[in-house]
């Protein structure tokens with residue numbers, strides 16, 4: 001190379017990797033990722049895209065945007081508590097700490113005293129049984145859908161699942177319960193009609209070909225008017241006499257009744273009414289990690305746990321840690337948002353509105369995630385110009401507002417109070433960047 005070739009001035013790899021400013025990046029991102037970025041930046045200088053003198057600064061700028069994980073934390077200002085697109089339930093600080101601790105080697109399947117292998121996730125199982133003492137046993141799997149697949153596979157593969165036509169639901173994004181059940185090799189035996197199903201419909205359907213009877217909580221819609229369904233207490237004598245397992249897919253994950261959501265089913269009530277197995281999600285109203293929770297009679301839980309499919313849907317150690325900490329620790333964010341004190345919510349909203357000089361509207365929050373459909377949670381929202389929405393979403397921190405009626409609404413229900421100041425700054429920045437006209 002010619003002595004005067006500017007490419008000779010490109011800083012060497014070892015020089016760049018030795019920069020003080022790179023030390024924390026090397027810790028966080030790893031040597032391979034940082035080295036690759038160094039080489040790419042040197043190459044840009046060789047290609048004449050930047051000067052050799054710019055290499056160092058370009059490298060540092062690029063490093064800022066390089067992250068090991070592309071997921072970005074978002075302030076949920078929609079008022080929707082269980083927001084599917086935002087990962088449903090946020091973990092409590094206690095659960096987040098438990099996850100961090102469980103991320104290394106942990107005794108998830110080991111008895112440290114004897115050194116022998118132990119039941120996987122025994123702590124989470126115990127916490128569930130303490131929170132729902134009417135259940136004889138519990139099994140934790142990957143998610144609610146996996147729990148349903150495991151139950152129908154183990155109890156009804158090659159046999160029939162009796163289900164009301166009013167409960168053949170699509171849960172979200174094309175996820176249809178009947179398709180899921182059919183995929184297990186069980187046959188659906190539909191009874192009743194969309195709006196009305198009677199005890200006699202079930203009684204006639206039960207026979208030697210029956211694997212189980214399934215009640216599904218139609219969690220994301222309501223049928224109103226001329227309707228009739230059969231509740232668990234009415235079904236239990238039928239199924240008990242026939243020796244057929246009665247399963248209730250509750251969806252939401254309430255372990256005990258919540259007076260604020262009178263129509264939302266809960267595991268304690270369902271089991272007390274005679275369900276032998278209930279299925280619920282860990283990351284809906286329970287407020288924990290993604291998990292599928294099975295609670296109920298010992299024999300059925302044992303049958304499910306023994307099935308080969310159980311291994312394919314088992315919960316990971318991080319979910320087990322988070323679930324136990326959610327159950328044993330302080331109120332998770334989902335419960336806090338659900339039971340937010342209206343006066344406090346109003347004061348927080350008014351305080352931000354005064355500083356921002358924007359109007360406040362009454363705004364109903366929602367449970368979301370398919371829970372408690374049509375159940376409004378009275379609250380308030382800041383009203384901003386609709387053009388603020390994309391600026392908020394792409395700001396730092398990212399804020400997801402609700403866009404409604406050509407306005408950008410910021411609802412504080414799901415924003416932790418300690419984040420109010422960050423939210424204020426984010427909104428101020430967005431308003432400051434609004435296109436002027």
Ligand SMILES: *Cc1c(COP(=O)(O)O)cnc(C)c1O
Pocket residue numbers: 143144145146148171216217218219249250251252280281282291292370
């Ligand atoms: C949400 C839901 C499921 C699926 O649970 P995931 O945890 O999302 O897999 C199944 N049944 C009902 C009634 C639900 O509401």
